[in-house]
Amino acid sequence: MFEPEKFIQKQVHEVKEMVGDGKAVIAVSGGVDSTVCAVLTHRAVGDRLVAVFIDDGLMREGEAEQVINFFKARNMNARLVDAANEFFDALKGINEPEEKRKAFRNTFYAVLARVVRDENANCLVQGTIAADVLETVKGIKTQHNILEQIGIDPKGYGLTIVEPLKEIYKHEVREVARSLGVPPEFSERPPFPGPGLATRILGEVTPQRVDIERRATKIVETETSEIPSFQGMAVLMNDRATGIRDGKRAYGYMVVVRLVKSKDAITAEAVNVPWEVLKKIDKRITTEIPEVVHVLYSLTDKPPATIEFQ
Ligand code: XMP
Numbered sequence: 001m002f003e004p005e006k007f008i009q010k011q012v013h014e015v016k017e018m019v020g021d022g023k024a025v026i027a028v029s030g031g032v033d034s035t036v037c038a039v040l041t042h043r044a045v046g047d048r049l050v051a052v053f054i055d056d057g058l059m060r061e062g063e064a065e066q067v068i069n070f071f072k073a074r075n076m077n078a079r080l081v082d083a084a085n086e087f088f089d090a091l092k093g094i095n096e097p098e099e100k101r102k103a104f105r106n107t108f109y110a111v112l113a114r115v116v117r118d119e120n121a122n123c124l125v126q127g128t129i130a131a132d133v134l135e136t137v138k139g140i141k142t143q144h145n146i147l148e149q150i151g152i153d154p155k156g157y158g159l160t161i162v163e164p165l166k167e168i169y170k171h172e173v174r175e176v177a178r179s180l181g182v183p184p185e186f187s188e189r190p191p192f193p194g195p196g197l198a199t200r201i202l203g204e205v206t207p208q209r210v211d212i213e214r215r216a217t218k219i220v221e222t223e224t225s226e227i228p229s230f231q232g233m234a235v236l237m238n239d240r241a242t243g244i245r246d247g248k249r250a251y252g253y254m255v256v257v258r259l260v261k262s263k264d265a266i267t268a269e270a271v272n273v274p275w276e277v278l279k280k281i282d283k284r285i286t287t288e289i290p291e292v293v294h295v296l297y298s299l300t301d302k303p304p305a306t307i308e309f310q
Contacts, residue, residue, distance in 0.1 A: 002172050004179040008040060011164040015044035015125075018162050022122035024049045027112055028078075029194070030067040033127030033165060035186045036177045040164055041125050042076050043180075049125070050077045052115050054108065057084025058196030058210060061218050070186065083111045084207075091198065091205040095238070097310035100205065104195040116159065125162045130169050131264065170264070190231050191265065199308050203238030212236060212291055216255045219284045229271050230262035234285075235298075235309045243293025252293030255285055260307055268302035 015024075024041060028034045028051045038051045051071050055064045064080060071078035090107040094100050116124060165173055170191075177187035193199040197213045216234035224232045237254040244250060257278070262268035282295040298305070 002168070002175060004172070004175045007168070007172075007176060008043070008179060011040055012044040015041050015162055015164055018160055019045045019048065019123050022048070023119060024123035024125050024162065025112070025116050025119055025121040026051050026125035026127075027108075027115075028053050028067060028071065029192070030063055030070075030186065030189065031127070031192060032170070032173055032177055032182075032187055032189055033129050035070070035127075035182055036173055036180065037125055037127040037165055038071065038076070039074070039180045039182060040176070041162070042074070047077050050079055050115075050119050050121070052079045052081055052112070054111050054115075055080060055082045055084055056087040056104070056108070056196060057207065058087060058104075058198045058205070060192070060197070060221075061214055066185075070183075079115070081111060081115060083107070086111065088205070088207055093204065095203050100198055100310075101195055104198060108194075122158070123160045123162050125164070127165055128163045129165045129173055130167055133166065190229070193308060199310065200233055200235045202236065202309060209236060212253060212255075212289055215289050216285050216292065219288065220257055220281060223277055223281045223284065224259055224273065227259065227271065227273060227277065228261070229259045230265070230268065231307060232259040232271075233257075233308075241294040245290065245293070250293060253289075253291050254294040254296065255289075255292050256296045256298050256309070257281055258298040258307075258309075260302070262302070262307070265307060266302075268307050270299050270301055273297070 024045060026034065026038045026041060026049065028038050038049065041049045053064055053067050068078050068080050087104065087107050090103040091100060094103055168176070174187050197210055197217065198205045200217070201209050201213050213234065213236045216236065220232055220234045235256040235258060237256060239254065240251040241254045242249060243252045245252070259271040259273055260268040261271055278297055285292050285295050
């Protein structure tokens with residue numbers, strides 16, 4: 001049986017040893033893994049941890065403020081770094097999903113490396129969990145934050161990588177979160193991909209397309225908040241569809257709505273969302289976001305689909 005208190009004690013001790021008299025940086029996203037990791041590390045080294053939220057311009061509405069406020073309320077050393085333009089520059093003209101991930105990742109680590117240097121840190125703390133290690137090793141997607149596996153040598157940066165959650169699974173991370181007094185907005189937060197809304201934009205990621213995706217996401221999340229699911233999302237398609245605006249033919253965007261049930265993200269099942277809810281989402285998206293003329297619902301389980309569209 002997993003015992004969160006014991007786990008915390010052991011990890012706090014290990015993190016203390018690893019950081020020594022030095023300083024640590026962690027990039028936080030608001031996800032349960034990085035939040036737990038930051039709170040746990042703070043317990044070990046206090047103010048010698050800097051939690052940095054890199055605003056990549058690809059977050060959901062209000063996300064940056066919510067995350068920073070959470071850490072500040074706990075009297076933790078938290079820093080917001082606005083790097084949106086850098087990310088948009090890196091993503092310019094890229095359509096292919098893995099290329100986008102690569103551009104995202106390179107920019108992310110370039111920004112993070114700057115923060116580490118600025119802060120004079122000797123340790124980089126990462127919220128890697130056991131499932132990340134598994135999926136990356138299997139090569140399903142190159143999505144996870146294990147530096148060595150993506151060819152970045154941390155020693156090249158003179159850094160020690162600290163990964164206190166590497167051996168536990170999501171449900172255990174949530175148990176640790178509750179033990180650490182992390183509130184449900186964070187401990188029970190549905191997974192959200194590292195590259196943020198970029199994962200849900202097929203084709204080029206531009207500020208204008210992110211804005212459409214962000215507004216659609218907000219509508220889907222609001223209208224499905226009462227429906228049990230593992231993850232819910234809006235996906236902006238690359239192709240356009242013929243629609244009618246002001247009585248005239250108009251080519252507009254298409255948005256796919258997807259809600260899935262899953263235990264571990266390895267397999268997933270499309271949720272049977274009530275028709276009235278779907279119609280309300282459709283009405284709101286096509287009214288509040290005039291650029292969108294067509295809303296679809298995704299029916300396919302994983303496999304053969306993946307949870308995300310790319
Ligand atoms: P897929 O689409 O592979 O997603 O069925 C499985 C889980 O992983 C999340 N996901 C990502 N997480 N970076 C991440 O940090 C990524 O690039 C990425 N792609 C997918 C997805 O949201 C789901 O929970």
